[in-house]
Structure formats: C-alpha cells, structure tokens
Amino acid sequence: MYRRPVTIHFDQADPAGVLFFARLLEVAHRVYEGFVTDELGTSWASWFRDASVAVPIRRAEAIFEQPLRPGRSYDAEIRITKIGESSFEVTTQFFDMEQGEPKRCAETRVTHVFADLVRGAKVPIPSDIKARMEAHFER
Secondary structure (H helix, E strand, O other), X not given: OEEEEEEOOHHHEOOOOOEOOOHHHHHHHHHHXXXXXXXXXXXXXXXXXXXXXXXXXXXXXXXXXXXXOOOOXXXXXXEEEEEOOOEEEEEEEEEEOOOOOOXXXXXXXXXXXXXXXXXXXXXXXXXXXXXXXXXOEOO
C-alpha cells in the first residue's frame, strides 16, 4: 500500500462546499503520479512522456461515501487490485482521519493498459514494473 496526505482546495469545490465530483479523479491521479515515481522505480518523464510506450486509462470509476471538503486533509491510499499481462487496476481510497478512526469518504478504480504508440497495440507490462506493482497488490 502507498499512502500520502491530500488537501482539498477551494477551487476544487462545488457551490455546496464539497469536492466537485469530477475532481476526485484528478486528485486520485496526482496521488498515482507520486506512486509511479516513489514506488515503481521510474521517473515522471519516462512514465508520462515516453514517445514509444504509453500507459493510458482504459476505465475509470468513482464511488462517493462521504463529502470531501475544501481546507481539509485526507489520507489517500493506493493499492494495485488487479494485474494482467498488459493492464492493471489502481484503487485509491480517501479517508477522513479527524475523528481518530479512519472513515472512508471516497474511492476510485482506474484501469491502465500498456500500449505501443507506434503500433497502436497493447504490450506486456515490463517485468521490473510488474514486480514492483506486485509488492502493492491487494485484492
């Protein structure tokens, strides 16, 4: 599991004073970017700017349980919940820790696929990356 704090900002809220629904995937992706560089042994540029291989999103979903409010910090936890030959699923959960006991507020599940940009076809996850992902694998 990979964990880091996130703060919800004023410009991410809707008129009701809660995180605008579409912004949850944005916040989750920022945590994912940290996970890639901190845990997968690669640089941001090689993961996100490689001219031959990309790791685009194939599917994304969000589940909301409690409001996330601007000005508040939450714990974000990433787990790899599926690993295939060329794709993997990242689950990010957001917890309110203010009452001492973690209270889950939201969750995202995003499936990424490794793709050869020249051929336009999926390719296997590189073995070194897959091994690092497996260290964070939880069903």
